Amino acid sequence: MIKSFARIAVAGAAVATVLTGTMSTAQATEVGVLDSNKTISLPGGQGTMTFIDDGDVFQVCDTKADGHGVAGRLIDNTYNEKIYIDDGGDAGCDKKGYDVGQSGSFQMQLSWNGGGGDVKSEWFNE
Structure with missing residues (x-):
């Protein structure tokens, strides 16, 4: 049971990292277009x-x-x-x-x- 929670936590952290990286890239691109x-x-x-x-x-x-x-x-x-x-x-x-x-x-x-x-x-x- 503890191993399952650990796997879910690691997977969730990986998804959050990918999403944050994607959002930062998109925001930087939009700023470049406006400026x-x-x-x-x-x-x-x-x-x-x-x-x-x-x-x-x-x-x-x-x-x-x-x-x-x-x-x-x-x-x-x-x-x-x-x-x-x-x-x-x-x-x-x-x-x-x-x-x-x-x-x-x-x-x-x-x-x-x-x-x-x-x-x-x-x-x-x-």
């Missing part, structure tokens, strides 16, 4: 919008000299615009900082000022 840069691009190479996680900076780049600029927006999950950035007609990209934090979700939206629909990112936070 990363994100980029969306307009079709035809017209422009990009990038979230740079190190410093919470948003960058909008007009990548095609076609006489039209591009505009990027960051909205929250209640569809309030948090930042607006436009770029075009000058060298380089335009940037703005905004701390997205861990509460709520945010979405980047990028549009070409020559018409057409928006390109949208997935919803994210840190």
Whole structure:
């Protein structure tokens, strides 16, 4: 009887160790996915919008000299615009900082000022 209890205790400890190791790996992976840069691009190479996680900076780049600029927006999950950035007609990209934090979700939206629909990112936070 004592040997049976000892075997059950050893088996239970082994299962707990495996489960704890699996959970730690899954949690580390999820954190890695959330803490990363994100980029969306307009079709035809017209422009990009990038979230740079190190410093919470948003960058909008007009990548095609076609006489039209591009505009990027960051909205929250209640569809309030948090930042607006436009770029075009000058060298380089335009940037703005905004701390997205861990509460709520945010979405980047990028549009070409020559018409057409928006390109949208997935919803994210840190």
